[in-house]
Amino acid sequence: MQVFLDIVVWVLLIAGGFFSLTAAVGVLRFPDFYTRLHPAGKNDTLGVLLFCSAMLIETMKYDYGYLVAGRLVLMVLFMLMASPIACHAITQAAYVDGLRPWKKGEPRR
16 A cells, blocks of 8 residues: 555656646746746646645655645645636736737747
């Protein structure tokens, strides 16, 4: 059972790293502010969720695991609520400020 849980933890860590890496690549490759904010909000949230899930499984092996697990669950809930709200607020502020969305054929900004 221990080996199976270790494999699950490693799979979750690798998947979380993959989604965080794709978010970084998306931020660098997309043409404007609005499209760059999309991978930063979506993929980073999923990457953190997978990292925290791996830590949650790993800490359950120890005696103090339930205390750490409670904090990890609270952290995941905060991330699931705060990240989309923050991305929406930043996007709305940019739109109100007059930042135009990128259109096909325009140079990248």
